[in-house]
Amino acid sequence: MERVERHACFGGWQDVYQHQSDVLGCSMKFAAYIPPQAEQQSCPVIYWLSGLTCNEQNFITKAGAQQFAAQHGIILIVPDTSPRGEDVADDEAYDLGQGAGFYVNATQKPWSTHYKMYDYIVSELPALIEAHLPASDKRAISGHSMGGHGALMIGLRNSSRYTSLSAFSPIVAPSQVPWGQKAFTAYLGAESTQWLCYDTVNLLNEATTIPPILVDVGTGDSFYHEQLKPELLAEACDKKQHHYQLNLRDGYDHSYYFISSFIGEHIAFHAKYLNDVK
Secondary structure, eight states: OEEEEEEEETTEEEEEEEEEETTTTEEEEEEEEEOGGGGTSOEEEEEEEOOTTOOSHHHHHHSOOHHHHHHHTOEEEEEOSSOOSTTSOOOSSTTSBTTBOTTOBOOSTTGGGTOBHHHIIIIIHHHHHHHHSSEEEEEEEEEBTHHHHHHHHHHHHTTTTOSOEEEESOOSOGGGSHHHHHHHHHHHOSOGGGGGGGOHHHHHHHOSSOOOEEEEEETTOTTIIIIIOHHHHHHHHHHHTOOOEEEEETTOOSSHHHHHHHHHHHHHHHHHHHTTOO
16 A cells, blocks of 8 residues: 555645555555544544546545544545556446446456456455554445445445445436446346345335435436436335435535535534444
8 A cells, every 4th residue: 555645634634545456456546534633543434435437536626525524533535436457447438437337346247357346345445444544443435426326325235334324416226227227237237136236225125224324416416317316215215214314405516516515514414423423
């Protein structure tokens, strides 16, 4: 694990690391914001999963999250969105291949060789973080769009590992929308029953208990009706009487202008559970 960037930021450090991933079979980068409190103690972690076309840089340069992480004493870990490299399968389209891993374990060739983002996020990356950074074993998870899908899906499948889940503009029902159907067919095969374990709405329908969930979606989002469908999340939670908070933000779109407007609220939401604030 090699540090390749370091910037002083709100009393702490915004770092970027590079490491060889055994799970993905390639070199990977991730960003780590280390708050000032980490000089005296281990700190809880929020994992942020980014959306299509993004890497580890987008969130740390656009969201303005570091100031809130510094206030609450939380480490922010921001992985890349897919495996990378000349030997890694790719596609010319923006919504498949490198930059579009969808946080699944691919089973279909040529993707199955490297595209194991689910295992990377759930197991390999946290083990690395907790072994080498001043991180406790208390974790929350959040994300945007494709990464919002990843955060909710991973959090629901591993509810004992995360205190809380949140998302901006998540793809809540990938099995039912074009982005998800395209990616899942490529990565997992045409048999849609193999998709359900990666579908948030399906997981909510199957769950008996869930971690606390916060979701924000902008009503001005051009992907709202075709790709995001937040009403399906609300219907599933209401049907099973799951506690959740869905904020429909008037006029906001799919961009980081939206994320930066409300990221402070999301970090405060997670801090309440990560720091056991009553």
